[in-house]
Amino acid sequence: MKNAPDMDNADSRRRTLLKLLAGGVGVAALLRKAGAQTQMARNPGLYLVQGDVRVNGKPAKAGELVRGSDAVTTGRGALAVFSIGEDAFLMRENSRANFTGQDLVLDAVRLVTGKLLSVFVTGHAVKLETPTAVIGIRGTGAYMEAERARTYFCLCYGSAEIASANGSMRDSYSTTHHESPRYIYNDGRRNAIASASVINHTDSELIMLESLVGRTPPAAFMDSPYRY
Numbered sequence: 001m002k003n004a005p006d007m008d009n010a011d012s013r014r015r016t017l018l019k020l021l022a023g024g025v026g027v028a029a030l031l032r033k034a035g036a037q038t039q040m041a042r043n044p045g046l047y048l049v050q051g052d053v054r055v056n057g058k059p060a061k062a063g064e065l066v067r068g069s070d071a072v073t074t075g076r077g078a079l080a081v082f083s084i085g086e087d088a089f090l091m092r093e094n095s096r097a098n099f100t101g102q103d104l105v106l107d108a109v110r111l112v113t114g115k116l117l118s119v120f121v122t123g124h125a126v127k128l129e130t131p132t133a134v135i136g137i138r139g140t141g142a143y144m145e146a147e148r149a150r151t152y153f154c155l156c157y158g159s160a161e162i163a164s165a166n167g168s169m170r171d172s173y174s175t176t177h178h179e180s181p182r183y184i185y186n187d188g189r190r191n192a193i194a195s196a197s198v199i200n201h202t203d204s205e206l207i208m209l210e211s212l213v214g215r216t217p218p219a220a221f222m223d224s225p226y227r228y
Helices: 004-021 028-038 203-212
Strands: 046-050 053-055 071-074 079-084 087-091 095-102 105-119 125-129 133-138 141-146 150-164 170-175 182-185 193-195
Touching: 046 053, 071 079, 071 087, 079 203, 087 095, 087 203, 105 203, 141 203
Parallel strands: 105 125
Antiparallel strands: 046 079, 053 071, 071 095, 079 087, 087 105, 095 105, 105 141, 125 133, 133 150, 141 150, 150 170, 150 182, 182 193
């Protein structure tokens, strides 16, 4: 059984999650509903299960542990918010991610299809993969959309090394506040890494995910004069 401070911290993180997403953010009502109906576990893997969410092919429920060797999928209209150790994720509908690691320590995330917002603990290298891209990160916030022909990748803050899956083009860069989203192709085109715009993820969602694992985004991100 968890001790009182641990329980208090988990309760505080859930309250922060609900507060940050209240009003105007699409998942806010879902989170309120989840909190009322399921009374999320004290130290969950899955904070929110909305619709058809599965772990290793089996229907999932809030409070269920997600480990570093699991696969998480969401169906049409579904949404999942979960943590694996010190890393946290928001997975949108029609998505599948295969995680690789030991127990609650991640080494790699393969987004097979769909949309995934992630925050990772500083100091531990993780490889992100999609059908068209290979990305090395260490302690970042990142958003990915995986399609058959291309990957959308926004390095929300931190540093990354990105490459097309066939290795034809590579780049290394750092950001503090969504400065350089990219499309990454793997079809042999000359410009396999191209500039993109910020789409389909928000600062509030990133702050929420960090709060679930007891952190806040870097000061440069929080001090940015503009918000998404």
